[in-house]
Amino acid sequence: MKITIIGAGYVGLVQSVCLADFGFSVTCIEKDLNKLRELKFGRIPFYEPGLEDLFRKNLKSNRLNFTNEYSSNISQSDVIFICVGTPPKKNGESNLNFVDQVTKEISKKIKGYTVIVSKSTVPVGTSRRIEKILKRVSSTKTFDVVSNPEFLREGSALEDFTKPDKIIIGCRTTKAEKILKKIYKPLNRPYVVTSNETAEIIKYANNSFLATKITFVNEIADLCENIGAEIETVAKAMGLDGRIGSKFLHPGPGYGGSCFPKDVKSLIYQGNKNSTDLKIIKAVDRANELRIKYLFQRVKKITKNKFNNIQIGLLGISFKPNTDDVRQSPGIKLAKDLSKTKAKIKIYDPKGMENAKKELPRSIEFCSDEYEVAKNSNLLVIVTEWNQFKNLDLLKVKKIMKKPVILDLRNIYSKQITKNGFQYYSVGNN
Numbered sequence: 001m002k003i004t005i006i007g008a009g010y011v012g013l014v015q016s017v018c019l020a021d022f023g024f025s026v027t028c029i030e031k032d033l034n035k036l037r038e039l040k041f042g043r044i045p046f047y048e049p050g051l052e053d054l055f056r057k058n059l060k061s062n063r064l065n066f067t068n069e070y071s072s073n074i075s076q077s078d079v080i081f082i083c084v085g086t087p088p089k090k091n092g093e094s095n096l097n098f099v100d101q102v103t104k105e106i107s108k109k110i111k112g113y114t115v116i117v118s119k120s121t122v123p124v125g126t127s128r129r130i131e132k133i134l135k136r137v138s139s140t141k142t143f144d145v146v147s148n149p150e151f152l153r154e155g156s157a158l159e160d161f162t163k164p165d166k167i168i169i170g171c172r173t174t175k176a177e178k179i180l181k182k183i184y185k186p187l188n189r190p191y192v193v194t195s196n197e198t199a200e201i202i203k204y205a206n207n208s209f210l211a212t213k214i215t216f217v218n219e220i221a222d223l224c225e226n227i228g229a230e231i232e233t234v235a236k237a238m239g240l241d242g243r244i245g246s247k248f249l250h251p252g253p254g255y256g257g258s259c260f261p262k263d264v265k266s267l268i269y270q271g272n273k274n275s276t277d278l279k280i281i282k283a284v285d286r287a288n289e290l291r292i293k294y295l296f297q298r299v300k301k302i303t304k305n306k307f308n309n310i311q312i313g314l315l316g317i318s319f320k321p322n323t324d325d326v327r328q329s330p331g332i333k334l335a336k337d338l339s340k341t342k343a344k345i346k347i348y349d350p351k352g353m354e355n356a357k358k359e360l361p362r363s364i365e366f367c368s369d370e371y372e373v374a375k376n377s378n379l380l381v382i383v384t385e386w387n388q389f390k391n392l393d394l395l396k397v398k399k400i401m402k403k404p405v406i407l408d409l410r411n412i413y414s415k416q417i418t419k420n421g422f423q424y425y426s427v428g429n430n
């Protein structure tokens with residue numbers, strides 16, 4: 001079976017490498033020439049643990065190829081996975097320009113029966129939209145369009161790809177279903193086979209529910225802070241209830257990343273368009289936006305709104321650990337707000353700094369490690385829970401900071417740290 005994957009981003013590259021590793025012949029089409037050059041040189045254009053080794057192994061096997069050329073690759077493909085971005089428009093609607101462009105290219109080039117799979121997160125009705133474009137240009141060709149949403153998390157993408165909780169196959173024919181099942185056979189995981197439309201909405205419902213869980217625990221954390229309770233214990237107890245579960249119950253600076261914010265907004269847009277007022281999801285979206293804005297207020301309170309001649313250090317800037325992705329990262333918003341004050345801002349992140357530099361003002365200083373950030377800082381803000389920030393040499397940190405004050409937005413330390421002479425603020429504890 002010849003497989004083509006369009007888009008070598010976090011989803012497309014993982015899909016390409018893993019399917020090549022299953023023994024399929026995979027061609028990945030990427031239009032960004034810089035990314036393409038990196039890939040051809042044997043380097044992956046972003047950080048994802050374990051991916052580079054598997055990528056190189058499969059490059060050597062010749063089962064994995066990269067190109068920007070559509071013609072022969074599309075015409076020879078049995079299955080084509082669309083893995084391009086679906087960024088949000090200002091009104092929350094998903095921008096389907098990339099999906100449309102790719103579909104038009106495919107429609108001009110396909111020959112025999114081809115299965116076109118949407119792995120991108122796309123609004124309900126996108127399969128029909130793809131079918132329409134394909135029919136317009138290639139009315140005599142046979143094809144099936146499948147919705148097969150992806151659930152991997154950046155930072156643990158290989159683990160998630162190889163051990164997904166479920167594989168969603170939204171399709172209209174058993175022929176397409178069988179082909180998808182053949183591709184994913186090595187995974188041996190449960191399938192949910194359904195209509196394209198149901199498959200499309202599953203992804204939004206899934207992500208919006210997780211965003212709701214995060215937002216809920218953040219709200220309880222705020223209450224804990226104000227009434228003298230401890231959110232960590234509350235969350236732990238809640239998580240022990242099998243009906244709730246412990247995952248996504250960690251209080252913090254609000255959800256970010258390239259998926260949750262845009263998927264929540266897109267679901268709201270789809271609700272509005274289809275006469276359904278999604279009240280809970282709307283509240284989640286608003287609460288999360290306010291929370292990210294509130295981070296700056298939190299810093300203001302600690303510094304008593306005095307930013308003259310002070311230095312603030314941020315530990316972490318990626319939206320979560322083990323990724324270099326800073327898209328919609330709460331840390332980026334906080335750094336931007338802080339950069340408008342008179343304070344000097346320093347940042348260190350193990351992997352996210354190159355991407356952050358593209359988004360942040362040049363006045364911000366990027367450091368080579370956590371201690372360089374701490375040196376002479378009046379306040380250290382823990383933004384991302386990278387493992388290396390969990391074991392800071394606190395004696396050293398205290399010695400080199402101007403004032404030993406920590407705002408821990410991920411609760412990786414506890415009040416115990418005050419015994420080391422720190423002034424300590426966290427989320428959901430008074």
Ligand SMILES: NC(=O)c1ccc[n+]([C@@H]2O[C@H](COP(=O)([O-])OP(=O)(O)OC[C@H]3O[C@@H](n4cnc5c(N)ncnc54)[C@H](O)[C@@H]3O)[C@@H](O)[C@H]2O)c1
Pocket residue numbers: 006007008009010011012029030031032035083084085086098101102119120121122150151152153154258259
């Ligand atoms: N990143 C995640 O964790 C994640 C998880 C699940 C689902 N998704 C969804 O998967 C989709 C892709 O996400 P991503 O994070 O991989 O995006 P990304 O922006 O990292 O990658 C998309 C890639 O597609 C390429 N591309 C765009 N148009 C192209 C074209 N016409 N031809 C060839 N290549 C083209 C871009 O250059 C880019 O490299 C989105 O819909 C996203 O919501 C993402």
